[in-house]
Amino acid sequence: MDPLASAAETPVLFPPELQTFRPAVQSYVTAKIKQFAAAFCRRVALNVTPAQLDTIVAETLSGLAAQEINTSRALRLVVRHDCQSTGCGETGCLLCQFNPSRLCKRNLKAKYLIDDNLKAKCNAPLRVELVDENGACCIEGLPHGMQLEIHVLNGEKYREICPDNTLLSHAQLKSCVISHHTKALLRRDGGSDDQLRCFLGLERGQASLSELQVTTSSEALLAGKAPTFRLLVWAVDASGEPVPSVTYVVSESFVVATKRVKHAIKSDIPSVADHVSKLVHIGKATVDKLLNLRQAAADEGFEISVPDELNCVDKVGQFQQLVELSEMNTDLKNKVRHLLKLSPEKWDEVAAHAQGAVMPDFRPRVWWCPAVKAGLLFSCKNGAVMMDQPIALVKMGAKGVGGEDDQVIPITQLDPQLFNTIPKLKAQAMQSWYAAQHPGWAIYWKEGQQDPTILAAVQREQVAAGQQPNLAGAAPPGAYMTSATGNIMPRLSGNGQGQGMAPPTSAFQLSANPTPVRLPTPPPVGMQGPKHQSPFASTLQPNPFAVAAAPAANGGAGGQPKASPFAVPNLMDGLANHFPQFPQQGGITGGDVGAGPGNGVAQESSLTAML
Secondary structure: OOHHHHHHHOOOOOOHHHHHHHHHHHHHHHHHHHHHHHHHHHHOOOOOOHHHHHHHHHHHHHHHHHHHOOOOOOEEEEEEOEOOOOOOOOOOOOOOOOOOOOOOOOOOOOEEEOOOEOEOOOOOEOEEEEEOOOOOEOOOOOOOOOEEEEEEEEHHHHHHHOOOOOOOOHHHHHHHEOOOOOOOOEEEOOOOOOOOOEEEOOEOOEEEOOOEEEOOOHHHHOOOOOOOEEEEEEEEOOOOOEOOOEEOEEOOOEEEEOHHHHHHOOOOOOEOOOEHHHOOOOOHHHHHHHOOHHHHHHHOOOOOOOOHHHOOOOEHHHHHHHHHHHHOOHHHHHHHHHHOOOOHHHHHHHHHHHHOOEOOOOOOEEEEOOOEOEEEEEOEEOOEEOOOOOOEEEEOOOOOOOOOOOEEEEHHHOOHHHHOOHHHHHHHHHHHHOOOOOOOEEEOOEOOOOOHHHHHHHHHHHHHOOOOOOHHHOOOOOOOOEOOOOOEOOEOOOOOOOEOOEOOOEOOOEOOOOOOOOOOOOOOOOOOOOOOOOOOOOOOEOOHHHHHOOHHHOOOOOOOOOOOOOOOOOOHHHOOOOOOEOOOOOOOOOOOOOOOOOOOOOOHHHHHHHO
């Protein structure tokens, strides 16, 4: 045998101890190989053009990568997405408590409409990843001669066969595949309905699902009420047969509805200002009855006693009040349930949905720069911080946080030197926001607010949210924690232990979440361990909020925590000449992740002095 051929065909496996740094090492090695190839060609006087050399090197590297993947290596597929929700969803977080955008607890949405692209609830694109036994993405891709194929499963049949989400045989899986359709169930944008089989191409170990559209209603294709689909993704060989060495993945169940129900889609977390039809089990007939409860009851031959302000219920907040009133009056509760044709189970579900509604919140948020007495001010719409464009720089006054002598300087009025620091300060603010407990962030609002920059920002966001400008409605009622004396008690940043008193006219609540943000727990996965990998490995990709989470930060499969994508150098030098500085040990910080001086924990003495 040719010695050179033997050497070329012998795989050189990547060292396990370097897996954490694989992308960087791979890029470096590839660059050095290309450099060596060019030098070698000059050395032996090979007559090739740069373009030809690039092609030869790329094809050779691709072949070597295919050799590196051997069928004895434990590979599996997972579904992931990078959650784009803006709220952490943590109980007790004052910054996010009125933000309806919460961390996704699943990858696929529970409901799609025909021709919708497959995206997560937060609108992030979905992808399939090929991972190894440690959960690390295999950027080399599939072994030679294999590709990914995606099928639509009968979700009800799959649940019957596999109630515990354990591994099924390929024959069992095939029995769940919907095969009686005459047009494509999954179609690429602009694709043909005649392509009944759907294949995915892997690029650096990943394949996008979001370019696919679902084309058929699940109710039209399957029998029963609200039947579900699931997605199956598996690796197949050149003949189209599934490959046992790569564990398949089955997605969560979902339904596909016709476009005529587009306006009947319910809100996961409604606002009290939403129309009552956004609640579950509230359809058109129920909405009509809620418009005049007394008349609707009279039409059915009985009387119902409700306050005048609740006789016409057209907002979620009014329904919330009706639920609270009904829970205190059993007779009223039974009459309302009977009138609205809601079973006890459905009543409990709609009541819980209404009670979970959030109030509009337009109070601006501020990120206090570490080490200097200045902050970056952002507007807020319905509890979500508008990160795109900060509205002002706040120079903290001598009275400290929330003092009456703060100076709010609109971004457009900053001098050139300060203005040029804003993009990088904004990046640091985003880094801190997407860290556990939002270190350094606070609500910046005073009762009777008079600053024209803040007032204009609040009114602008209210109009953008479809509401009438109303400064009295900027802060949700009862949003402040009060002491027995009526003074506001801000939640302080740091370890959650400190509390301080602020004047009754201020509400500068600094974030304090004693427990770090954790990733949503994946669904039960059945048999786990080295011999059995669950097919239900729809592992949620870490949200930026989980930067501080430990072993689960790499797709839930162990490994080093990911660095924040917003990490930037400390830029306090640009502000040192404009604002007074905090002592080096303190500052307004609040967690073990993100920009900030010292050990990242607020010093009690510094905070006490500022408050």
